[in-house]
Each structure stands twice: as C-alpha cells, then as structure tokens.
Amino acid sequence: MKTLNRANGLLALLLCGLCTMAEGSNEIYAARCASCHADEPTRSGKDSGPTLEAMANMGRAQIRFALTRGKMQIHARDLSEQDLNHLIAFLAPSARDEWSAEAYLCANRAIDRRALDEPTISAWGLDARNTRYQPNSELRSDNVQDLELAWALGLPETAEVRSQVVVAGNTVFASSVGGHLFALDRTRGCIKWHRHPAQVIRTSLTLARVDDRPALVFGGALKESTPMRLSLVDFGQAVFAVAADTGETLWAQDVALFRGTILTGGIVQHGARLLVPLSAMGVGFGGDPNFECCKSHGAVRALDANTGRILWTAHMTAEAKPTYKNQLGVQQWGPSGASVWTTPTIDAKRNLAYVGTGQNSSSPASAMSDAIVAIDIDSGAVRWVYQGTAGDAFNSACLFGGPNCPKENGPDLDFGASAVLARTSNGKDILLAGQKSGVVHALNPETGDVRWRTRVSPGSALGGVHWGMAVSGRTVIVPINDPVPGPGVTRKPGVYALDIDTGRTLWAYDAVPVCDSGFSRGAPWPDCPYTFSAAPSTSNDLAFVGSLSGVAYAFDVRTGKVVWQFDTAATFDSVNGIPATGGSIDAPGMVAAGDMLFVGSGYAMFGENPGNALLAFRLKR
Template identity: 40%
Template sequence: MTKDNVGQLQLKWAFAFPNATRSRAQPVVTPEVVFTGSQDGTIYALDSDNGCPLWTFNADGEVRGSLFVDTDDEGVPETILFGDFTAHAYAVNAQTGELLWKTKVHDHEAAIVTGSVIAHEDTLIVPLSSLEVILASRTDYQCCTFRGALVALSISTGEELWRTHTTDRPRPTILSSAGTQQYGPSGAPIWASPTIDAERNLVYAGTGENYSSPANEYSDAVLAMDLDSGELIWSAQLTRDDAWNGACSRNAPNCPEEDGPDYDIGTSPILTQDENGRDIIMVGQKSGMVYALNPDNGGLIWEQRAGSGGTMGGIHYGMSANAEKLFVGVSDLPTNNPYNVGPSHPGIHAFRPSTGDILWRRDLSNQCEESRFLCWHGISAAVSSTDELVFAGGLDGILRAFDADNGDILWETTTLQDFGAPNGIEARGGAIEADGPIVVNGKVYVTSGYDKWNEAPGNVLLVYSLNGE
C-alpha cells in the first residue's frame, strides 16, 4: 500500500460483536486467522478472508487489550495470551481455543488488565490497572488501596515469576471531610502495554497518577525494570505531585489534597533509533507533551508540546515512529482541565526523533452534523504508520490516511454508520477510541464504537483492502 493507491481502499468485510456497545480490543492478524477480544469477554478466531468465526473462547471479563500470539519454530500460531477485566491472565490454544491455564494476577477487588500483555522468551509481562479511580468518587469509599504493578508469568505454566509494584503498600493516613478513612500512597496504574528491550534485558512501562495522597515519585513516570527479576533499574517522572481520582471532578471528599491534573501516560513507550542511529525511548502523555529519553538511564533528551492536554488527552493512547519521524495523535478534548496549556490542536503531529523539532502538524476540523461532545474530531486512539502513510481514527468515527511526508489527507471514510456482517448481528460503528488501526499486507483493520464519556457506541471490526479485494 502506497500514497499512490491508498485512495482505492474499500471495505472488505465487517464483523459485529454480539451484546456489545464498544469495540476496543486491537486485533492480531496472521496469514489465515484474525484473533481479537471483545466487551463480553469472548475471544474470536476469525477467518482472515471473510471474518467468519473459526472458534471462540469465553474469558471471565471484558478483554480490552490486544492479544499476544506466541508461535512455534515454524511461525505457526501456538498460544494466545491476554488479560481481562477480572485481573486474570490466560493462555489459550491458538488452533482450538482450548484453555491451557488461567492465573489471577491481582487480588484487589477493582484490579483490571486494560493494557496488552507482551512476551519475551518464556516470560509474559502483564500490566495492572484498576477501576478504583472511579470508585473513589463515592463519599463512603475508603480511598485508596490499589497499587499498579507489572507481573511476570511463565508462558508455559502461568506461574508467577516476579511482581513489581509502583507504590509502597498503602497505609491509613487521614480521615476525609466526610469522616471516611483514607489510605496512601496508591494508584500509579499501568494501563498501557509495556515495551521489551531485549538488548538491555529491560521492560519499560508508563504509569498513571496516584489515587490518593501522598503522591510518589513513580506516578506519571516511565519505569525500567529488569526482565529477569523485576528490579527497578531507573525511573523518569514526567509530572510530579499528580494525585487525582474521580472525586475531584465532583469536588467530593475523597479528592486528594494535590488535586492533580490526571496526566497519566497512556502510550506504550516506543523504543527505536533516530536518524543518527542513537537508541531512544519516546513517550506521550495526557499533558500534551512528548518526551525522548535515554534508554540506559532515563535521562531526558528532549521534550516538546503537541497539544494543550487534558483529562482525556492531550496524547491519550499510542504513537508510531520510524527513524525519520514520530507520529502523534492529539485528542485535546475540551474537558475544562485547569492545568491545560495553550491552544488545542486536535489532529496529527510529526516530530523529528533526534531533536523533537516539529516537521508538520495537521489540525482537524469538525465534520459532524451535530456539535455534541460525541462529534469531537480529535485523535485519542493509537496511530499506525508505514514508510509513506499514517493511519488514524477519530473520536468522530472518521478513519483517515495521511501522507507521512506532509500530513495531507489522502483517504478517509466514516465508520459511524451501519454495516453488513457475516455473522448476522446488527453492526454499527461509532467513535474510534484507544486501539487504533493496524496495517498488514495491504489491509487496514480497525475497531469502531465506544460507549463512554458521551462518545458514539458501536460494535464492529472493519477490514479495508485495495478495491475491497
């Protein structure tokens, strides 16, 4: 697929998820099978030619992250690995859907897995987040006792190998103004996929804000841990003193004294080389800032602003890069966050990896017939790129292909519509949120539909190919 023929993209097939109002598990594509999770916890193996189900497996909870496909020595899919909303990790036979093992990875009642798991050799790395940030809005809730973590499991057995938390164990601190016991430190969840650095034997992860006081040094930070032991090797905090939970949006008693900006790191750290051959880590933040770090020690190489920031981003989910350019989607949703800086720039930005210089910026405009919140045109979902093209899906449901050299829009289509699906389920697209499009062998795969924060619900996985072939 090139900039010359991308305009020929047409819908090849659509798959409708039953009993779903959101679709945000990025698919994994192999030559013959597309594997994906869903809102009701069903794992699907779909025929890559037509989207017809080959087998299904039912997890205990919603599967939001992408699946990891472990292959045999011949490259044939062998094991499907993933986590769910009940904080379980699973291994499933890729050929049959048979359960191989299931492991509970966190015992907190609100713990969840939202980020994609990642594997290296026989080690599976699972990021841990939670819903406690929302539960804390209740006046009678004793906030907060969850703490983020990376957990390493054996791919062969599901046995835990190591665990590293992002805060010390929470302890009683003060009573809230409503007389409810408070605990801290807490939070610093890891809700994006970690990144493996096999050369340095490290795994990198970005964290979110603390849920309660005191804020610690590992929130809103990039952490580097030893792959064999989980030992923390270095940390780079991008925003200090960020303690926040859902109570702060309502001026409720459980809001911590910091009342921070809620500037999580929701993007997976990108480990790459710049155009000079130097290894760098690049990471985006809900603050609207992009950072380049030294992978040896976490030292800052450069920082650059892409958007004004906000509770929903700023830079919400993933970025994409090659040696010459870093591509960043900016949401800049108007959430009245008092910490936001400067004008909003919803759209796509391209930076030079070696210096952080802005190469181009493509601000997007509202093409929705309505002006409601669900029509916001920013890019919250992760973006994907090839040498010539950048693909991004908007909160308004529009999927676009941009020229990687200058940001010109070369192709676009709306997913906010009804589709025909081979499984006979009513199919409709909506907002494109969290997981973005992926490009494999001349085809573009994207999920559409998200029912939170007044965005447009939907339940489809869409596949586009040149001339629909």
C-alpha cells in the same frame, strides 16, 4: 457492501429513544445513574460514562457484571436482586437471544499452523519496541485509495472496541469486551472458531508461545462458572492463554493484587515470560464518600508463559498506610494509584521493560506516578524512573468536590501511551513517551535522562497524547486529543509529526469537526467528539489515525496530506448476523497487514459514540 447513511442512523436513534420512553423511566436509574449516564442535555458533562444507547448495546450480562463485580459496583451496592433486575431490564430493553456462530462458520475452517509461527500482527505494539510500524503492508500513498470494504463483523455484547486484531496468514483473531473470541477468515470474515472463554476481555490480543504452542493471551474477568476460585477481589481479573489453532483454554491465572485491579494494557512475551501491566480502579471507587480511598496501586507482573505462574511483581507505589480521615470520618490510605495501562516496551539489548504510569489516586503523591519506569526483565527490579509530572493525585471525587478528593486535586496526566523504543538517524536508541499533558519526552534508555522534550499541546485528563504514538523512519506520529477546553488555553487537537532526532515539528494537521453525524452528541465534548485519542500505526509512507468522529484517515507521513479517509460512524451489513455499528475510533485504532487494513470502530466509556464494528478493508485487485 451497502452501508446505511447518517439519516438512517439518526432515525434508528430516534426510534430507540421512543422505545426507551415506552418502557417508562426507571426511578433507580434517575436517582443513581442519570447524572453521569443520560444523553444530553441532562448530563453534567463532568463525569460522563456511556450513554443509554451505549448501555443498551452492551447487553444485560455486561451491565450486570459492571454493577455487581465491575466498575459500577459502588453505585449499585445495596440494591435488592429485584431492583437490580429491573434496572438492567430498563437499561437493555431487548434481551437478545443467545447468539450462535453456527450459521456463520467457514466451509473451510483450516488454520495454517506455519502462519501462526510467523504472524503479521502479533501484539499491540506491532513489534517488541512498540513502534507500531507494520513492515508487512502493501498499502502506500499511491494505492491506498483503492481500499474497499471487504467485510464487517458485529462484535457481540459490547458498545466499544478495545482489542487490536492478531493476523497470521489467512486467519484474523478478534475479541469483544463481552468475552467472545474469534478466529476469522482474513479475506471473507467467516468464522473458523468462536469461544466465550471470559466474562470480559479488556486488553488487546497477543499471539504468544505457550508450552510450545501458538496461543492467544489477553486479560479479562473470569466467568462466575469458571472452575477455579474467583479472585480475592470481586473483579476476578485474570490472564488467559487460549490455543490459537483450536480455541481451547490452556490456562487462566488470576493476577489481581487488590480489590479493583483491572487489566487494560496489552500483554507482551519475552522469552519464556509474559509481562502483564496492572491498572487500579481506586480512581473510580474514590468517588464513593464511604470508600476508604485508596489501597490499590499499579504494577507489572511477570508470568511463566507455559503455566501462568507468577514469577515477580514490580510495584509502582509502596504499600498504602492509613493517612487521615475524610470529613465523614472515613479512613484514607496512601500512597496509591500509579496504574499501568500501557503495553510494556521490550529493550532486549538492556534486558529492560519500559512502562508508563498514571497519577496517584490518593495523597501523598509519590515518585513513580505519571512516570516512565524501566524494569529489569529477569528480576522485576526498578532500574530507573523518569517522572513527567510530580505531585499529581486525583480520583473521581475531584470531579464533584467529593470528600475523598486528595489535596493535590489533579491534574490527572498519565502516561497512557506505550513508550516507543525508536532509533535516531545515527542509529542510537531513543525512548519516546507521549503524555496526557501534551508533551512528548525523548529519553536516554540507559538512564532515563531527557534528550529533548516538545510540548505539542496544552493537554488534558483525556490527553494530549492518550493511547499511543507510532514511528516511521525518523518521524514520530503524535495524535492529540485535547477534547476539553481549559480556562484560557487553546486546544490543539490534531495529528503532529515530530523529528525523532530533535523533537522539531515537521507537520501538523488540525482536527476538523465532523459534527453532522446522527451518532454525534454528548458532553464533555464541546461540540461533538472529533479529536484524536486512538493509537496510530504506520506502514511504508502512511500513517493511519482514527478520530473520535469515526473518520479513519491515512496520512502521507512525509507531508501530512490526507490521502484516504472513510467514515466508519455508520451501520454496516455484517458477516455474522450481529448488526455492526461504527462510532468513535479510539484505543487500538487501525492496523495494516498485507493488502488489508483493519479498523475497530466504537468507543463509549466517556460519552463518545458507541459501536461494535470490526471493519476489514482490502485493496481492489
């Protein structure tokens, strides 16, 4: 397969820059958005969102959603419809024609029903314990060099890849942030079915059983046209169940607790229940000085898998009460925050689900923020709490000294990585939790007591450990992001292997800057984004870790040696007529299945390199 090289990527970027200039600048953009969204050198580097290039790739519908119902509504609050249209047309200059799957359908669209009952990859954690170890992989250190690109898919209406694929027999299920859902032929990438069930799909896909049918469940936003009452809040955050064989939507359940409930972590099934982690956008809304910050908080909700009915809710803070007025006289509320954006870890033996929480988004800081929380799966009762960092309250106002910044003012050290229920060498369960602080905590799953604690790096608000860790035998693989240099600290971006019994470091790989890419640019990254934020995965003697530079690496788990690498920050011929462009590898990273490796490339939310590529590699025969 032909790939464009970096020089061409740079050219494309320059050309795109010119066409934006030809459109002229937009006053609303300059006044309301540029401080956080422009490309270098105008960016403040403090609160960077996606770049102009990234926004152009999201397409108009997604930008409209962000401005009217989504994360950016505070910045577009009082715009007239005309100004809004103008702004959106400026941000996404080419209104792409409606894409249709018709021309890219497989000749044989059969989906093997039996394979759906025994999927190779069914959820984010690869198993209920969130080990991210793939037992059904043929890839090893002595054949991984024989991987070649089998196909590339361009995901529609997105500048980032948030979802991990599901693999069952000869079918791969994939989704785009723009709300598109695909069943693909595993080896060729042609389309078995395509649907557009949601306005936005934010979580990974999970293959569950719904009413005794294999179904994909995921979290996202309802379309305005969905024939049910939109949420009590503007986001319309919902869980969807879609039949895996036909693509038909079986049910959609609004699970929002607050204005600003948002779904990020993967959903897991245990018996007849689905466990849904709920995050909260107070952290973003807090930047608005007139916003009464903050009433929303993180939670876990259990749903009846067959109907979507909500069975219980475990709240991560008490209900917010009025606290004080900010200097503009705007009422503040607390406690709030403690978002849950990890995929729950299931401990079937103890009937517990473990989740991680983020910081509080207003004062007072509370006891279940930046914590690992053990929840009874039947009742939702909290069994124990282990707090990694106490006294952490932060929202985006703190980035510019805004009036809603709580007195704690950070340090913003969530548990964003799912906890891993691993086993020590003598067969005992041990719960491993990596934090944005750069510390890996090993806990007794019965009580939450500490077994060991290892500081791997100084950490930062974007990790330390950001999206995940993976286990292989007695080793836990710990990617470290550390993108921002703190005063007087030495960053330690890289990949680390720790001994599960002791927390001792077995090997370390220092991240190497890969800065010559035409796609690389942008604050807050000190030089270019090249560190490790994505969740890793393991299989046989390999660990797969993708970097923000876009390089996909396979490490030998025993030695830390790089045994395979591939630069995904390029443009690929795609199998579905939508240009497939790689960028930063973040969030779900890479997963192996059988003789294949799947890599999602592109992530733009904090100024990394955008992209929309789903790449499928296969061992040469």
